[in-house]
Amino acid sequence: MRHPETWLRVTPEGLLCEPGGFYIDPPRPVARAVITHGHADHARPGHQAVLATPETLAIMRARMGEGAGASQQAMRHGEVLRQGEVTIRLVPAGHVLGSAQVVMEWQGSRAVVSGDYKRQPDPTCLPFEPVPCDVFVTEATFALPVFRHPDPAHEVAKLLRSLSLFPERTHVVGCYALGKCQRLIALLRAAGWDRPIHLHGAQQPLCRLYEELGVPLGELRPATVANKAELKGAIVLAPPSAIADRWARRLAEPVTALASGWMRVRQRAKTRGVELPMVISDHADWDALNRTIDEVGAPEVWVTHGRDDALVHALALRGIRGRALHLVGLGEDEDETPAEAPEGAPAA
Amino acid sequence: MSLPAFAELLERLIFTPGRNAKLALLRDWFATQPDPDRGVGLAALTEELVFTAAKPAMIRDLVAARTDPVLLALSHDYVGDLAETVALIWPERTGVNASPPTLSEVVEALEVTPKAELPGLIAGWLDTLDSGGRLALIKLITGGLRVGVSGRLARVALAEWSSKPVEEIEEIWHGVAPPYLPIFRWLEGQEEKPDPRDAPVFRPLMLAHPLEDRDLAALDPAAYRAEWKWDGIRVQLTAGPGGRRIWSRGGEDISGGFPEILEAMDFHAVLDGELLVIRDGPGGGVVAPFADLQQRLNRKLVGPKMLRDYPVGVRLYDLLFVEGEDLRPLPFDERRRRLEDWVARHAPARMDLSAMIAFGSVAQLSEVRDGARAASIEGLMLKRADSPYLAGRVKGMWWKWKRDPLSIDAVLMYAQRGHGKRSSFYSDYTFGLWRPAEGGGEELVPVGKAYSGYTDEELGWLDRWIRNHTVSRFGPVREVEKSLVLEVIFDAAQLSGRHKSGVALRFPRIARIRTDKPASEADRLENLMAYVEAGPATDE
Incomplete structure (x- = not known):
């Protein structure tokens, strides 16, 4: 058996599968890329050939048009492909619609690159499937034991309680346009919210695409053309950067909410001026990361980005070899990146 | 209802900037929570109930016994706040069947549990709660909720919720201890208003409107009395058989910060005045600027150096009660006469009379105002000679006429x-x-x-x-x-x-x-x- 460290390498262009001749989620344009999911820090424009799930390719086309790749190859879950001497499979990662883990086998050893993933149920995408492997390449966005995401239904219930307490006020929820937005809508629908949900312009194209791809979201309306009276007591979904900025002035006395795993830490919410923090994340929390690593049974785990220090330490306690890859450019999702360090005003 | 409901209220209050929204959250709390928990929660929010049973070190030991030291250190470093770190990292045990404690259970248990058994008791509670509940519990029992709910805000919320005037609530508030059951029963119409008897209570202050030019034009100089408006903090001194208190303008008990005043209050009366830093100077007491007084504010304990360097006194404006007699219905002139007599008779230490400023015309008064350059003087107070002492800001009775900025x-x-x-x-x-x-x-x-x-x-x-x-x-x-x-x-x-x-x-x-x-x-x-x-x- 050839250990994966002999054929899967970190290069300046990104994580390279050498015998297959392709990169996974490369930060720079390359000849051949396998893309785990459509978030901007994983799916960059300008690659020659792109291999991904049909949903991820559709998302890339919607977001970057021509830049989505000169040649695109769709691969469904369950299909197997030989690329050079390497066999490749894409397995659901449970992160967003189309998200996949890349399972690679070469000369008797198997490596799995998870991309970003979560283990909580999500009605808008297929659930994560653990695949036993020799090396598991994982993210570690929330790899500190303080991050334990609560049941998202509980967080949505908080929003609905606030709406009943402040029925005149718009509730604007900051959420990333791809994945979080549609998951929130699905959670709201599951909680019985059947009124129209209003969207910031940046949220609309991907919601339309999700619906085309078979994820029903109920009645959606643009928030930008709605009048103030219509927005009283409405739920508006907007990019996190818009909720406390000039755009939000059109809303009726808004309660600002933000749906993100970082909202578990108070200072994060305080710094962003969030009134209603909602701890909803599309990443695995501490418990889920550790459980997943135990389930795939890999004796060795590589950490792409996030809190690799804590995760590698925790793995060592269980006799698992951990290695930090320090991949650059990952973890830059707008709502999943820590806000700038808070700094007070210069002393007057 | 249990601690989780309180935790949710706490979380919302902490993140809610608006006063109206805070009031709505409090009204909802009063309307939905059972006794005695709603009163216990209220007292905890306004810090009328403060627990010191558990020290932060005890909480730290509890979590250290349950977590890996490296992961705890990394987490604490990331989160910053120890209580929050503990609340977030606390390992959740599956199969815990006990339900979370109620607020009143927590309060009662803290009182009766021997010190040695406290860690076990607290750990048991933490096991039943989610992270928000754990944070609320830890902050509660280590005495540091700090959610920015003043007693005044809470009483306004009670008034809005019950449709009773806030002044009526103010007057009995400090006569009833948490969890305020007689107050809640009264506000819900089940009982008569509680009678505080001798207990020292806060009487709502009479306040002034800013004087605008058009008011000035209409002012009859003969009908008004003038005093300096001092730049300190307005206080009410209450002393009698039931005890002594110094109340702030909003009815907060600030007695603890000013022991020298409290000591001087060996009388049976209720007085209105201005708390100031006053130092001996040529020709009498010299009032220091507000910045000096600030050194004395918001302190729980006052050291001897503070007492020496920032000595405080009270300049008396009004007399509300004397030996149980309510003087508030009397006209200002009459109360003033009684105040002067009272000061002459009792000569209380660290207190003096606010001087009356004689004037014959508005023009003359205006000159006096312009001549005041001392930083400790904000301007003038004009009080109608026949004004009774009324709660709040009653138009046309008292005016404040600040110096030009x-x-x-x-x-x-x-x-x-x-x-x-x-x-x-x-x-x-x-x-x-x-x-x-x-x-x-x-x-x-x-x-x-x-x-x-x-x-x-x-x-x-x-x-x-x-x-x-x-x-x-x-x-x-x-x-x-x-x-x-x-x-x-x-x-x-x-x-x-x-x-x-x-x-x-x-x-x-x-x-x-x-x-x-x-x-x-x-x-x-x-x-x-x-x-x-x-x-x-x-x-x-």
């Missing part, structure tokens, strides 16, 4: 976003004045921060200007090009060791945007220094 032209240096409705606006401004730089040339030094005074239109204009002239950003703060001049007005300038410029402004606010003036022509620090009073104010 001072003014400087300063350069905008930094701007910060506001909160709540202003969260999309850069509405807080740090401004500076010129002074010689160390290496030659001129530099701007920040002298203050203002977040009021402008109109909505001016705010919009400033917001746009700031976005278009930003030179760097630090989190929520933007540094701007040093090119916009603002006319800033303020009530007084006082020397301050805590400010880089060496001077602190009282109530700075924006009067005008001076687009007509280049930044180089803005004022210099020495112009501001000229406003600082040479010495503390004398009695006159």
Whole structure:
């Protein structure tokens, strides 16, 4: 058996599968890329050939048009492909619609690159499937034991309680346009919210695409053309950067909410001026990361980005070899990146 | 209802900037929670109930026994706050069947549990809670909720919820202990209003309206009495067989911070006055600027050095009760006469009479007001001679006539976003004045921060200007090009060791945007220094 460290390498262009001749989620344009999911820090424009799930390719086309790749190859879950001497499979990662883990086998050893993933149920995408492997390449966005995401239904219930307490006020929820937005809508629908949900312009194209791809979201309306009276007591979904900025002035006395795993830490919410923090994340929390690593049974785990220090330490306690890859450019999702360090005003 | 409901209220209050929204959250709490928990929760929020049973070290030991030290250290480093770290990292045990404790169970158990058994008890509670509940519990039992709910805000919420006047609630509030069952029963119409009897209670203060020019024109000088408006904090002194209290303007008990006053209160009366730092000087007590008094505020414990360096006294304005007799219905003149007699008879230590200012005409009064330059004087108080002592701000009875503000032209240096409705606006401004730089040339030094005074239109204009002239950003703060001049007005300038410029402004606010003036022509620090009073104010 050839250990994966002999054929899967970190290069300046990104994580390279050498015998297959392709990169996974490369930060720079390359000849051949396998893309785990459509978030901007994983799916960059300008690659020659792109291999991904049909949903991820559709998302890339919607977001970057021509830049989505000169040649695109769709691969469904369950299909197997030989690329050079390497066999490749894409397995659901449970992160967003189309998200996949890349399972690679070469000369008797198997490596799995998870991309970003979560283990909580999500009605808008297929659930994560653990695949036993020799090396598991994982993210570690929330790899500190303080991050334990609560049941998202509980967080949505908080929003609905606030709406009943402040029925005149718009509730604007900051959420990333791809994945979080549609998951929130699905959670709201599951909680019985059947009124129209209003969207910031940046949220609309991907919601339309999700619906085309078979994820029903109920009645959606643009928030930008709605009048103030219509927005009283409405739920508006907007990019996190818009909720406390000039755009939000059109809303009726808004309660600002933000749906993100970082909202578990108070200072994060305080710094962003969030009134209603909602701890909803599309990443695995501490418990889920550790459980997943135990389930795939890999004796060795590589950490792409996030809190690799804590995760590698925790793995060592269980006799698992951990290695930090320090991949650059990952973890830059707008709502999943820590806000700038808070700094007070210069002393007057 | 149990601790989780309280935790949710706490979380919302902490993140909610608006007063109205806070009131709505409190009303909802009163309406939905059972006794005694709603009263216990209320007392905990307003810090009338403070627990010190558990020390932070105990909580730290509990979590250290349950977590890996490296992971705990990394987590604490990331989160910052220990209580929050513990609440978040606490390992959740599956199969815990016990339900979370109620607030009153927590309070009762803390009282009766021997010290050695406390860690086990607390750990057991933490096992039943989610992270929000754990944080609420830890903050509660280590005595540090700090959610910014004042007693006054809570009583306003009770008044709104029950449709009873807030003054009536104020008058009995301190006569009933948490969890305030008789008050809740009264507010819900099940019982008569509780009678505080001898217990020291707060009586709502009578307040003044600002005097506008048109009011001045209509003022009959013969019908009004004038006194200085001192720049300290308004207090009510209550003493009698039931105990002694010093109440703040909002009805908070601030007795603990001023032991020398409390000691001097060996009488049976209720007095209204101004708490000031007063030092001996030539010709009597000399009132220090507000900055000195600030050293004494918000302290739980006062050391001997504080007592020596910042001695406080109370300048008496009014007499509300004497030996159980309610003087409030009497006219001001009559109460004043009784006050003078009372002071003459009792001569209480650390207290003196607020002097009456004789005047024959409005013009004469205006001269007196303009002549007052002492930083410790904010202006004049005008009180109708026949005014009874009424709760709150009753139009036409009392007026406050502040001195004309001072003014400087300063350069905008930094701007910060506001909160709540202003969260999309850069509405807080740090401004500076010129002074010689160390290496030659001129530099701007920040002298203050203002977040009021402008109109909505001016705010919009400033917001746009700031976005278009930003030179760097630090989190929520933007540094701007040093090119916009603002006319800033303020009530007084006082020397301050805590400010880089060496001077602190009282109530700075924006009067005008001076687009007509280049930044180089803005004022210099020495112009501001000229406003600082040479010495503390004398009695006159």
